[in-house]
Amino acid sequence: MAIMTKPALRTRILAARRALTEPRRAAETRSLQTQVTALAAGVGTLGAYIPAGSEPGAAPDAVPLLDGLLGVRILVPIARTGQPMQWAEYRPGELIAAPFGLREPPPPWLAPESIAEATVLLVPALAVDRSGNRLGRGAGFYDRALPLAAAGALLVAVIRDDELLDEIPAEPHDVPMTHALTPGRGLVVLGMTQPT
Structure with a gap:
């Protein structure tokens, strides 16, 4: 069976x-x-994001996945068209409206390279396959930002259970995830040969 194209997968998953x-x-x-x-x-520093819309963990006035974390420095992305993704320290209750319908911390912001301080990065995804190929929204922000992550950092795609797929179309610039995190399956190691 042929795998679906990225646009077709995006449409199906968003629906x-x-x-x-x-x-x-x-x-x-x-x-x-x-x-x-x-x-x-x-974890000393966690790279994360503010879920929006229908993303797993999204909530209108809170960030349930992050608000309860104590003693962890949390960096979240600042995305602007045509610019490398910057980062900012997350503090509950201090988010402002941002482009793309997102929320973000107010300035000051940190340089793109500051993401290398995180040992675990939670990455938004529409789906991920068992090889670690991630399907994002198609803007390429994370494809450009993740090469700046520390060597050995866990790259964790946060998805729903049925968004862990056998295969997703991949391109050379795609950065593979090391793990998926789903509500029912928990933390799943990716990129390893699966038993037949």
């Missing part, structure tokens, strides 16, 4: 996310919140 019931979305958020808290334990 499925929009169709989720509120109770199911809330249950998945609670599960991810617990797992992110465990994953961040002992």
Whole structure:
């Protein structure tokens, strides 16, 4: 069976996310919140993002996946068209409206290279495959930012359970994820040969 194109996959996944019931979305958020808290334990700096729209963990007035983390420095992205992604320290309750319908911390912002300080990076994704290929929204912000991550950093795509696929089309500039984090499966190691 042929794999779907990236645009077709995006359309299918976004439609499925929009169709989720509120109770199911809330249950998945609670599960991810617990797992992110465990994953961040002992981490000095965590790279993360502010979920928006139908992304797993999105909430209108809070950031459930990050708000409960204590003792962890959290860096979140600042995305602007035509510029490398910058980063800012996340503090609950201090977000402002940003381009693309996102929320972000107010300035001052940090240089693109500051992401190398994070040992774990939570990366938004529409899907990821077992080889680590990530399907994003297609703007390329993370494809340009992730090569600046520290060698050995965990690159964790945050997705729903059914968004872990067998295969996604990949391009040479795509940066592979090392792990996926899903509400039901937890932290899944990617890129390893799967048993047949």
